[in-house]
Amino acid sequence: MGARAATVTGQMDSVRRIRVAMPVFIRVATAAVAAAHLAWVAAPAAFAQDNTPPAAWRVECGSDGKKLDCRAVQQIFNRADNKLLALLTAHTPADSKTPVMMIQLPLGLNLAEPVQISVDNGPVEKQPVQTCTTTGCFVGLQLNDKLLAAMRSGTTLKVSVQDSSKRAIVLDVPLLGFGLALDKTK
Numbered sequence: 370m371g372a373r374a375a376t377v378t379g380q381m382d383s384v385r386r387i388r389v390a391m392p393v394f395i396r397v398a399t400a401a402v403a404a405a406h407l408a409w410v411a412a413p414a415a416f417a418q419d420n421t422p423p424a425a426w427r428v429e430c431g432s433d434g435k436k437l438d439c440r441a442v443q444q445i446f447n448r449a450d451n452k453l454l455a456l457l458t459a460h461t462p463a464d465s466k467t468p469v470m471m472i473q474l475p476l477g478l479n480l481a482e483p484v485q486i487s488v489d490n491g492p493v494e495k496q497p498v499q500t501c502t503t504t505g506c507f508v509g510l511q512l513n514d515k516l517l518a519a520m521r522s523g524t525t526l527k528v529s530v531q532d533s534s535k536r537a538i539v540l541d542v543p544l545l546g547f548g549l550a551l552d553k554t555k
Contacts, residue, residue, distance in 0.1 A: 425546030
């Protein structure tokens with residue numbers, strides 16, 4: 370067998386090893402995703418928040434190659450298992466002057482009851498859950514002038530939900546840096 374034939378045979382062996390190893394990798398990756406999903410579904414059982422100092426809102430940007438899309442972002446984690454309890458994003462759409470906010474909450478909520486939102490001890494706004502997917506339940510709302518002004522000057526956004534057993538759960542979302550982060554999304 371010549372040197373060229375040995376090289377081709379060696380390459381073929383590498384391809385065979387990759388073909389055998391790839392389904393194993395896919396099965397392991399699928400199992401990891403399934404395990405992460407099961408852990409996420411169990412998260413609503415413990416809504417205890419972390420008592421560490423509040424993290425400031427931050428700006429995250431993405432691009433489709435043509436336009437930069439930025440959002441103000443805040444996350445709240447469960448102190449017991451470090452699972453995400455709430456993900457809040459805010460930005461001003463290009464075709465509007467009114468900012469919008471999307472709140473992602475864990476599965477296991479009482480969907481018959483609206484999510485209640487207030488800043489500090491201010492008036493409560495009630496918003497329905499719009500949809501739930503495997504990643505959580507979503508509440509979208511426009512930030513009207515009154516709520517926006519309160520969020521810019523306030524210290525804590527209170528997001529109140531009920532779990533499937535109708536127990537009230539209040540998530541305290543720090544507003545540190547909210548106004549600055551929202552302004553940078555434009």
